Amino acid sequence: MADWFRRRTGDEDAPVNGSEASGSGGEPADGFTEAGIREALRDVKDPEIGRDLISLNMIRGVEIQGSNVTVGVALTTAGCPMKHRITTDVRDRLMEIEGVEAVEVDFGVMTDDDRQNLMTSLHGGPAELAPAFRDESKTRIIAVVSGKGGVGKSTVAVNLAAALDRVGKSVEILDADVYGSSIPVMLGATEKPNVVGGVIFPIESATGLKFISMGNFVNEGQAVIWRAPIVNKALTQLMRDVYWDEPDFIIVDMPPGTGDVALTIAQMIPKAEALVVTTPQADAARVAVKAGKMAVQAHLKVIGVVENMSHAECPDCGKELRIFGGDGGERVSTELQTNIMGRIPILPDASGEPGRSLFAEGTGPANAFDEMAESLAATKVRRRIKVL
Ligand SMILES: Nc1ncnc2c1ncn2[C@@H]1O[C@H](COP(=O)(O)OP(=O)(O)O)[C@@H](O)[C@H]1O
Ligand SMILES: [Mg+2]
Numbered sequence: 001m002a003d004w005f006r007r008r009t010g011d012e013d014a015p016v017n018g019s020e021a022s023g024s025g026g027e028p029a030d031g032f033t034e035a036g037i038r039e040a041l042r043d044v045k046d047p048e049i050g051r052d053l054i055s056l057n058m059i060r061g062v063e064i065q066g067s068n069v070t071v072g073v074a075l076t077t078a079g080c081p082m083k084h085r086i087t088t089d090v091r092d093r094l095m096e097i098e099g100v101e102a103v104e105v106d107f108g109v110m111t112d113d114d115r116q117n118l119m120t121s122l123h124g125g126p127a128e129l130a131p132a133f134r135d136e137s138k139t140r141i142i143a144v145v146s147g148k149g150g151v152g153k154s155t156v157a158v159n160l161a162a163a164l165d166r167v168g169k170s171v172e173i174l175d176a177d178v179y180g181s182s183i184p185v186m187l188g189a190t191e192k193p194n195v196v197g198g199v200i201f202p203i204e205s206a207t208g209l210k211f212i213s214m215g216n217f218v219n220e221g222q223a224v225i226w227r228a229p230i231v232n233k234a235l236t237q238l239m240r241d242v243y244w245d246e247p248d249f250i251i252v253d254m255p256p257g258t259g260d261v262a263l264t265i266a267q268m269i270p271k272a273e274a275l276v277v278t279t280p281q282a283d284a285a286r287v288a289v290k291a292g293k294m295a296v297q298a299h300l301k302v303i304g305v306v307e308n309m310s311h312a313e314c315p316d317c318g319k320e321l322r323i324f325g326g327d328g329g330e331r332v333s334t335e336l337q338t339n340i341m342g343r344i345p346i347l348p349d350a351s352g353e354p355g356r357s358l359f360a361e362g363t364g365p366a367n368a369f370d371e372m373a374e375s376l377a378a379t380k381v382r383r384r385i386k387v388l
Contacts, residue, residue, distance in 0.1 A: 032099045034062045037069060040097055044089045047082045048194060048201045049122065050245060053090075056118060060108060067101035069094055074110045076118065076196045083107060119199050122243060132172075132244040133269050139244075141272040142303070142376075143252045143265055145295055147287020152308035153277045154182045155350060155357055157253040159365065160275075161209055162358050163373035170247035172202060173211035176235050177255045178226045181215030188355020192216060200242045207358065212242050231255070232264045239268060248377075257287065259294035266298035274300040276336065278328040279309045285328035292336040303379070304341030305333040306372070312346045313364050320345075342372040 041059055042052045053059050053073065061072035071090055075083065091103040110118065132139040144160070146153040157173060164171040175183035184190045187205035193216050194201045202210040214234055218224050226234075244250065252272075255261055265272050274295040278288035292302055307329025311320040329340045345364040350357050359365040 032097050034064060037062045040093050044093050047085050067099055069100055070104040070106055072106045074108050076110055076115055078109045129239050130242060130244045132246045132250055133239050135271055137246050139246050140249050141269050142249055143254050143272050143274045144277060145254045145274050145291045146256050146277040147291040149180050149256045151277055151279045151284050154186060154253050156277050156306050156308060157251050158186055158357055159359055159369045160372060161251045163369035164249050166370060167373045167377055169249055169377050171249045172244060172247050173209060174238060174250055174252045175211060175213030177253050178214045178231050179255050181213050183211055183213045183253060184215050185354050186357035212238055228260045231261060235264055257291055262295050262298045262300060266300045272300055273303045275303055276332060277306045277308055278332045280307060280324040280326035280328040282326055285331045288332045289335045302336050302338050304339045305329055306342045307340060308344045309346045310343035342368045344368045
């Protein structure tokens with residue numbers, strides 16, 4: 001078995017790229033070459049970083065013995081949870097090459113220097129915001145705000161993200177609700193994120209939504225008192241140290257009510273837009289107006305209002321039952337001089353049970369989210385000069 005990693009630190013003269021392969025183990029089969037194998041590996045992505053193994057400099061050797069190929073892959077960390085997936089992906093891709101009959105993947109670990117170089121190349125400098133949050137990036141940052149908890153702010157955040165994904169937009173979620181961070185449970189993915197060289201990698205849910213949550217850094221069930229400066233520091237860190245792609249949208253689940261976090265977001269990301277969630281009831285609407293006004297004061301652009309739990313759909317006659325009464329959505333949108341972007345019916349399907357917060361496609365709420373996603377995707381972000 002090839003061992004590029006021992007050779008790299010041991011025998012200086014030993015080849016590091018498998019170029020002795022034909023000498024030691026017979027001729028490579030006709031039809032494929034080391035160069036061809038390397039080219040094919042450009043199609044295999046590191047599942048966490050989302051870039052191909054060649055450009056990440058993770059391929060440390062290719063050895064060909066007859067129709068057998070061994071590939072040396074340097075992982076970012078020894079305990080990389082992605083080993084299995086990388087093995088499968090490399091094997092699947094190389095087995096497509098004519099003449100290849102067996103593929104072996106030989107793992108090693110990057111040196112500290114390699115890892116540091118990789119992370120710097122991915123991330124820019126350590127003190128900077130991740131590219132997605134910078135003004136010049138195409139990524140739109142949608143901060144989902146509400147006046148109080150329990151109105152469905154997180155439900156809106158995850159379902160809007162899922163709908164954007166359905167209409168073909170790339171999207172990631174930042175759960176900034178320190179007081180009631182619930183996205184990991186809602187999406188059924190509560191594992192701790194992988195941290196490499198100071199860079200935090202988002203977690204991917206079973207349905208393929210990538211997110212990071214303040215809750216990822218607190219033990220389950222632990223009560224934490226967050227003082228405002230700490231919240232802001234933690235939030236800043238998530239916008240700086242997380243390896244965000246530059247998706248079309250990042251949806252931010254904001255803590256309810258507080259103007260403080262809105263201010264931080266507005267100061268750091270002048271291009272961020274706010275979406276206000278309310279229920280029909282007057283009390284929710286009153287505090288939603290407040291939260292919306294705070295967002296306006298912080299110079300966030302308010303793009304619209306979502307009235308959640310707006311009505312129930314009668315299963316027999318299809319009629320809308322406004323069981324809560326109230327016209328919260330209307331009131332909030334009038335006061336904030338914006339539009340209602342969506343009215344989401346009540347459907348107990350998304351029960352809030354672990355992993356069960358996404359409405360099934362084709363249901364009333366999912367359709368409402370699809371419409372919202374389409375209208376959001378059709379609008380362009382209005383650039384604004386940083387005022388604060
Ligand atoms: N449209 C809806 N239909 C049925 N249940 C809903 C709906 N929206 C939210 N819920 C439920 O209401 C509860 C509160 O929603 P959540 O999104 O956690 O609110 P928030 O983030 O504002 O505190 C959750 O149990 C959620 O499953
Ligand atoms: Mg919530």
